[in-house]
Amino acid sequence: MELTLPEKIQLLRKRMGLNQGQFGAKAFNTSVETGRTKIKNIELGKQKPTPDDLAQMSKVLEVPPAILAQKAAGEPAVRALSRQGMLVDQAVLDRFHQLGPYLEMLNRAVSIQDDELIEHIAGKLSDVFTFSSRLEAINN
Missing domain, CATH: 1.10.260.40 (lambda repressor-like DNA-binding domains)
Known part of the structure; x- marks a missing residue:
């Protein structure tokens, strides 16, 4: 979104x-x-x-x-959510290399309604973003 x-x-x-x-x-x-x-x-x-x-x-x-930058007046916002789920831009997947597999696991965990697994994967996703942010800070 x-x-x-x-x-x-x-x-x-x-x-x-x-x-x-x-x-x-x-x-x-x-x-x-x-x-x-x-x-x-x-x-x-x-x-x-x-x-x-x-x-x-x-x-x-x-x-x-x-x-x-603002969008031009009247330009529709791109909706990233749909009934099938959420679209993740390729740039995000390229920036956070470990994201793809975790998103796939999260989809599976949600489909079987395994709250414990969902919470575990959410923690792993948080780690991916934290690690990437720290790495980016070190490189800058």
């Missing part, structure tokens, strides 16, 4: 360990209170950020501006 722009901003902000006020103050060179109000409104979808806002936020979040 594709994240909305407010969800992306909130997720990336939290990843950086910043509260709304800190993030807004850094991104918009303003007071913590004014920054908090602006970020709160953006994250709630009450205020649409300008292209300049997006560029400033991407710098503070240390991500390429394209990560926060």
Whole structure:
């Protein structure tokens, strides 16, 4: 499922360990209170950020501006969920090499409703993401 722009901003902000006020103050060179109000409104979808806002936020979040790029008006969002399950982009599978086999095991565990196995595989999936994140941090 594709994240909305407010969800992306909130997720990336939290990843950086910043509260709304800190993030807004850094991104918009303003007071913590004014920054908090602006970020709160953006994250709630009450205020649409300008292209300049997006560029400033991407710098503070240390991500390429394209990560926060908005879709053109009227462009339908791609739905990754279906009745058959969830689609996982090939880029995700390429980045997390061990993900594919665990997803297959998870599908099987869900089909037989084995909660203990589901919990075990969820832990393994968490390990895959944690290991990959640590490896990426070491390489950067």
